Amino acid sequence: MRTPIKHCRSCGTEVAYRLPPDGDTRERAVCPSCETIHYENPLNVVGTVPYWGEKILLCKRNIEPRWGKWTLPAGFMELGESVAQGAARETVEEAGAEFEMEDLLSILSVPRVGQVHLFFRARLTSERFDPGPETIEARLFSEDEIPWDEIAFRTVRETLERYFADRKAGRFNVHTVDID
Amino acid sequence: MRTPIKHCRSCGTEVAYRLPPDGDTRERAVCPSCETIHYENPLNVVGTVPYWGEKILLCKRNIEPRWGKWTLPAGFMELGESVAQGAARETVEEAGAEFEMEDLLSILSVPRVGQVHLFFRARLTSERFDPGPETIEARLFSEDEIPWDEIAFRTVRETLERYFADRKAGRFNVHTVDID
Numbered sequence: 001m002r003t004p005i006k007h008c009r010s011c012g013t014e015v016a017y018r019l020p021p022d023g024d025t026r027e028r029a030v031c032p033s034c035e036t037i038h039y040e041n042p043l044n045v046v047g048t049v050p051y052w053g054e055k056i057l058l059c060k061r062n063i064e065p066r067w068g069k070w071t072l073p074a075g076f077m078e079l080g081e082s083v084a085q086g087a088a089r090e091t092v093e094e095a096g097a098e099f100e101m102e103d104l105l106s107i108l109s110v111p112r113v114g115q116v117h118l119f120f121r122a123r124l125t126s127e128r129f130d131p132g133p134e135t136i137e138a139r140l141f142s143e144d145e146i147p148w149d150e151i152a153f154r155t156v157r158e159t160l161e162r163y164f165a166d167r168k169a170g171r172f173n174v175h176t177v178d179i180d
Numbered sequence: 181m182r183t184p185i186k187h188c189r190s191c192g193t194e195v196a197y198r199l200p201p202d203g204d205t206r207e208r209a210v211c212p213s214c215e216t217i218h219y220e221n222p223l224n225v226v227g228t229v230p231y232w233g234e235k236i237l238l239c240k241r242n243i244e245p246r247w248g249k250w251t252l253p254a255g256f257m258e259l260g261e262s263v264a265q266g267a268a269r270e271t272v273e274e275a276g277a278e279f280e281m282e283d284l285l286s287i288l289s290v291p292r293v294g295q296v297h298l299f300f301r302a303r304l305t306s307e308r309f310d311p312g313p314e315t316i317e318a319r320l321f322s323e324d325e326i327p328w329d330e331i332a333f334r335t336v337r338e339t340l341e342r343y344f345a346d347r348k349a350g351r352f353n354v355h356t357v358d359i360d
Contacts, residue, residue: 003189003190003250004190005189005192006189006190007187007188007189007192008192009183009184009185009186009187009189009218010183010184010186010187011187012187012188012193012194013192014184023313028259030193036183038189039256040256040258040259041223041224041257041259042257042258042344043221044221044222044224044296062228073344076221077221077222077296078206078221078222079220079222079294080291080294081291081293082289082358083287083289083356084356084358085289085291085358103356104287105267107263107298109261109262109263109264110266111259111261111262113261115259116224116263118287133203172236174284174354176263176264176283178262178264178285180267
């Protein structure tokens with residue numbers, strides 16, 4: 001997803017991968033000219049599990065990857081927002097939903113792609129949706145209607161499974177999940 | 181902390197800040213030559229609340245910012261690790277502690293600096309510590325010994341306050357906190 005660092009973002013010089021002189025134990029892209037050290041770190045993906053009574057809102061993706069598959073509203077967290085603010089923003093952008101944010105439900109690490117996904121429960125306050133350009137369709141599903149074979153991402157499937165399990169148990173928890 | 185993006189990481193050309201052509205609503209650093217779009221996103225800081233019976237482990241910082249102030253072991257999450265793995269790694273690096281990881285305790289958004297801090301409880305299995313170069317001293321404190329006026333960061337203070345409150349209540353929760 002991210003292109004490799006070949007040039008210094010400060011001065012444009014070609015970088016070298018080496019151990020920085022500050023005692024760091026990992027090789028970084030270091031600028032031989034201005035000595036800027038360039039770090040790469042995991043990205044957060046923030047979203048919601050929007051619910052209307054017994055039903056859950058899913059969005060059919062109008063973008064790659066997984067075009068046409070179903071997902072929960074979610075996207076990359078931006079600078080200047082909290083995790084909950086980012087999750088709410090994505091829910092507006094992708095589903096055009098009206099809702100009230102509730103508690104954190106899941107935090108899933110996906111080290112293979114350098115991502116952390118965080119989902120909050122969100123109580124829908126309307127059945128009307130207004131999907132943005134990244135969504136073909138936004139639709140409510142009861143648990144037995146969920147298209148499990150057509151879910152776009154494992155993080156979404158794992159989050160939905162925990163949502164329904166917690167709902168049955170009558171108590172919601174925060175689930176910390178590692179995905180290989 | 182991060183230098184501004186002035187040059188394309190792929191080809192070194194000077195970037196322009198503008199709306200990308202893909203419908204994005206935020207200005208990004210876009211390369212006029214190879215058209216790479218450069219995103220900047222929040223960083224995760226991961227750490228632990230290491231405890232030994234009634235006592236908590238704090239580390240006296242040997243680095244700026246807040247040199248000489250007390251903190252919980254924590255640092256930037258790296259690519260290729262989960263949040264819990266990163267928190268454990270930092271606890272080894274900064275305190276040289278032996279411990280078993282427990283549940284997530286706090287997740288604190290700090291939009292002003294583009295960071296999310298996540299702390300796990302960690303049960304110490306030894307009273308011996310071996311602080312790394314970033315730590316002057318690692319020491320156990322009971323609640324009434326905590327140097328509240330000498331705590332390095334608000335995220336650490338807020339996490340410690342919730343740890344002690346939960347311990348008194350006899351039940352640990354996951355706390356989602358927004359820090360202005």
